[in-house]
Amino acid sequence: MNGAISDNMMPLGARIRKFLKTLFKQKQLMLMSVPMLLYVLLFNYAPLWGWIAAFEKYEPKLGPFGSEWKGLYNFIWLFNEPDFIESIRNTLAMSLINLVLGTVSSILLAILLNEVRIRLFKRTVQTVTYLPHFLSMVIVVGMAQNIFSSTGPINHFLLNVGIVDDPIFFLGEEKLFWWLVGFINVWKEVGWNSIIYISTMTSIDPTLYEAASIDGAGRFGRILHVTLPGIKSTFVVLLIMNIGHLLEAGFEIQYLMENSQVVHHSRTIDVFVLEYGIGNNEYGRAIAAGMFKSVVAILLLFGANFIARKLDEETLI
DSSP states (O other), X not given: OHHHHHHHHSOHHHHHHHHHXXXXXXXXXXXXXXXXXXXXXXXXXXXXXXXXXXXXXXXXXXXXXXXXEOTTHHHHHHTTOXXXXXXXXXXXXXXXXXXXXXHHHHHHHHHHHHXXXXXXXXXXXXXXXXXGGGSOHHHHHHHHXXXXXXXXXXXXXXXXXXXXXXXXXXXXXXXXXXXXXXXXXXXXXXXXXXXXXXXXXXXXXXXHHHHHHHTTOXXXXXXXXXXXXXXXXXXXXXXXXXXXXXXXXXXXXXXXXXXXTTHHHHOOHHHHIIIIIITTTXXXXXXXXXXXXXXXXXXXXXXXXXHHHHTXXXXXX
C-alpha cells in the first residue's frame, strides 16, 4: 500500500524514468511480446476502420469512402427485421446452453479425473476426451447426422428397448435443435475445456486434503470443501471470458445442420450475416450486425468483470 501511494506521489518525470528502467530490465519479455502485439494490431484492430461501411449503402466498387452515407439506417433496418431478432434469440439460447453444459461437464470431468489414482487410466481418458477438439466441425456434424438420423443408433436403441414406437427425426425437431447443438459441443470440447481445471487442481496444496481427512471429511467432502474452493478463481475468470462471448454461439454447426424444418431455431447472428448480408450483397447491414455483436460483447465483458469485482472475486481486467 505504501509503495503504491509513494509511486502516485512521485513527480511525472520520476515515474517515467522508473517505467523506462523497468522496461529495460524486462527487454527480453518486451521483445518476445512484439510479434503477438503486431498480430493483434494487424488482424484485430486494423480492420476496425471498415466499420464505417455499417453507416453506408456500401458498394464494393466505390469503397467505404465513395459509398452513399446512410447514417443509422442499417441499424434501424436490423432491429426492425424479425429474422434478425430471431437470430439474436437463437444465439443467446444456444450460447447459454453451451455455457452451462460446457462449464458443468468440464468441471465434473476434471474432478473425476483428479480423483483417479491409476495414472495410465487417467491419461487414457484425458487423451480420448480431448481428441475430438482437433476434429473438423464438418466431420463432427457428419457423425452427428448419422447418429441422430431416423435409422441411426440412437433411434435403433430407443426402438429396441420400447421407449418409442416410431423413429424420432431429431434433426427436424425445432424444440430439440438447441440441445443437440449443446450436446455436440460438449462432446467435442469437454476434454479440452477440462485441462485448465485439471491443472488448477494439481496446484492445490495436498496438505489441505490431509487436514480435511483428519477432520473426518470423506472423498465427497474433500471435493466440496477443498477442490471446488481451490478452482473458484479459475472458474470466475473463465466465466467472465465466456460471458463476453455470449453472442458467439457458433457458425459451422448451425449452418451445416440447418434445414427448412429447424431454420427458425438454427439461424444465429453469424448465419444471418452470411445469408442476408453477404448473400444479398448488403455488406453494410452485415457489418452493422457484426458491430452490434462486438459492442454487446464488450459491454457484457465489462459488466461481468464489474460484478466479480464487487463480489471480491478474481477479475479479468
